[in-house]
Amino acid sequence: MASPASTESGLPVLVDSHCHIVFRNFDDDLEEVAQRWRDAGVRSLVHACVEPGEIPAIRALADRFEELRYSVGVHPLDTEHWQPDTPEILRQAAQADSRVVAIGELGLDLFREQNLAAQLAMLEPQLDLAVELDLPVIVHCRDAAEPMLTLLRQRASLGGCPRGVMHCWGGDPGEMAGFLELGFFISFSGTVTFPKAEATHACARHVPADRYLVETDCPFLAPVPRRGKRNEPAFVAAVAARVADLRGQTLTEVANASSSNAARLFGLPLHNV
Numbered sequence: 640m641a642s643p644a645s646t647e648s649g650l651p652v653l654v655d656s657h658c659h660i661v662f663r664n665f666d667d668d669l670e671e672v673a674q675r676w677r678d679a680g681v682r683s684l685v686h687a688c689v690e691p692g693e694i695p696a697i698r699a700l701a702d703r704f705e706e707l708r709y710s711v712g713v714h715p716l717d718t719e720h721w722q723p724d725t726p727e728i729l730r731q732a733a734q735a736d737s738r739v740v741a742i743g744e745l746g747l748d749l750f751r752e753q754n755l756a757a758q759l760a761m762l763e764p765q766l767d768l769a770v771e772l773d774l775p776v777i778v779h780c781r782d783a784a785e786p787m788l789t790l791l792r793q794r795a796s797l798g799g800c801p802r803g804v805m806h807c808w809g810g811d812p813g814e815m816a817g818f819l820e821l822g823f824f825i826s827f828s829g830t831v832t833f834p835k836a837e838a839t840h841a842c843a844r845h846v847p848a849d850r851y852l853v854e855t856d857c858p859f860l861a862p863v864p865r866r867g868k869r870n871e872p873a874f875v876a877a878v879a880a881r882v883a884d885l886r887g888q889t890l891t892e893v894a895n896a897s898s899s900n901a902a903r904l905f906g907l908p909l910h911n912v
Contacts, residue, residue, distance in 0.1 A: 650680035651894030654901040655872040657854035676872035690720035710741035740905040742769040743777030750782040769801035776803035784814040811838040826852040829862035
């Protein structure tokens, strides 16, 4: 796949590979937010879904912003939204709209909750659905690399492990190597700009050029120097700039690599990236 071209203003083309602009704190100024992401060179966004009730609103955002694609899924901390018919709801939503490019965000979170069995009960059917529909997965994994790797390795041995991305990467290089071996991409968020995030810095230095993405996870995790404030897609430029610094590369090199990788993983239309 050819490297993305620069924007009309000469800025490198960026992809925010994980955002949540459906949240209410964007209600009052979303058009201005969109203008800022375009001015920053962001030409494609992947909007993550945390529970099925969000899907109509996210679909409406895709109608409003042609550069937006989205996922459908249930976040590991949203177990209350998992019902017997949820897999079928997700299947129908994914099949009904070609702008659905992934299943998720799904995964495991043992930082906030210890209900591993309940989380696995939601995770496995979503992984099955991704394999069935040949879609990548967006994986949330916090303090849970060991059980996640165990599950994915078991599935890979049986031919049932989907491709995907480890979103908002916060693990160490050893854990990263495990997910890379399974074919996963690694996505860096604003946390890579935090001074004390040494393990994340090491991962950004060593991840292969064809296997990383950049994201905001907005409205969360605004990068330095906006840490603690509302994050937005335009700020993915700061994430890419920090990754470039860590890798000893230019912003253009990192933007081209991460955008091409995102386009390859999610099947993003080339006119957007």
